[in-house]
Amino acid sequence: MTTAGDIMHRGAQWIPGHETLDRAAQLMNRLNVGALPISDENERLCGILTDRDIVVGCVAKGHDPAKVTAADMAQGTPRWIAADADVGEVLEEMKGHQIRRLPVIENKRLVGMISEADLAHHLSDTQIAGWAESVYAQG
Numbered sequence: 542m543t544t545a546g547d548i549m550h551r552g553a554q555w556i557p558g559h560e561t562l563d564r565a566a567q568l569m570n571r572l573n574v575g576a577l578p579i580s581d582e583n584e585r586l587c588g589i590l591t592d593r594d595i596v597v598g599c600v601a602k603g604h605d606p607a608k609v610t611a612a613d614m615a616q617g618t619p620r621w622i623a624a625d626a627d628v629g630e631v632l633e634e635m636k637g638h639q640i641r642r643l644p645v646i647e648n649k650r651l652v653g654m655i656s657e658a659d660l661a662h663h664l665s666d667t668q669i670a671g672w673a674e675s676v677y678a679q680g
Contacts, residue, residue, distance in 0.1 A: 545631050546624035548663040549645040549653030555580035558587055558612030562595045565611050578619075578644045578651055579611045586644055586651070588615025621646050622655070631655060632668065636675035 556565045556577040565577060569592055579588040590611050599609050620638050622631055624647035635643055635655075645653040660669060 543628040543663065544624065545622045545626045545628065545643075545645045545655060546647070546653070548628060548631070548659050549624070549655045550659055551653045553578065553644065553651055553654040555584065555651055556590060556611045558582070558610060558615065560611050562590075562599050562606035562609045562611065562614070565590055566592070566595055566606065574654075576642045576654070576656075577611075578654070579615050580651075581612075584650075586619045586621055586646070587612065588617070588619050589642060589644070590614055591642075619644070623647065624652055628664065628668075632660075632664075632672050635660075636672055639676050641676060 554568070554572065554577065556568060556579055558579050558581055569575065569577060576589055576591045578586055579590050581587045588611075594614050595606060598614055599606050620634060620640055621644045622634055624645050631643065635641070641657050643655045644651055645655060660672060
């Protein structure tokens with residue numbers, strides 16, 4: 542059985558909710574990623590911040606990324622998957638919520654992220670096609 546832990550990108554890092562968006566962008570640049578899970582003061586997942594969120598949700602609206610925090614951008618209920626979850630569960634979670642990145646949690650700690658690239662490297666063409674159709678479908 543292939544699990545979330547088998548296909549995830551290891552070494553994912555949180556951005557604490559109190560950190561500003563300019564700091565988040567610097568961390569994204571250093572890690573060469575386009576998204577960071579946002580943690581609360583207890584290191585619990587409270588959202589995901591993307592590079593697009595910073596540009597469209599902050600900069601394009603004339604806000605100062607040095608004054609807006611990651612927590613300010615956290616919206617909705619964060620989604621995640623257990624490291625030992627079957628890859629079918631990963632696909633269902635991503636399809637069901639039309640998300641492209643999924644944090645992986647083990648023992649209440651962030652251990653990795655699953656992105657579109659991870660799916661492409663580890664799944665069959667049929668699995669990828671079904672996932673893409675669901676996630677990119679027009680509502």
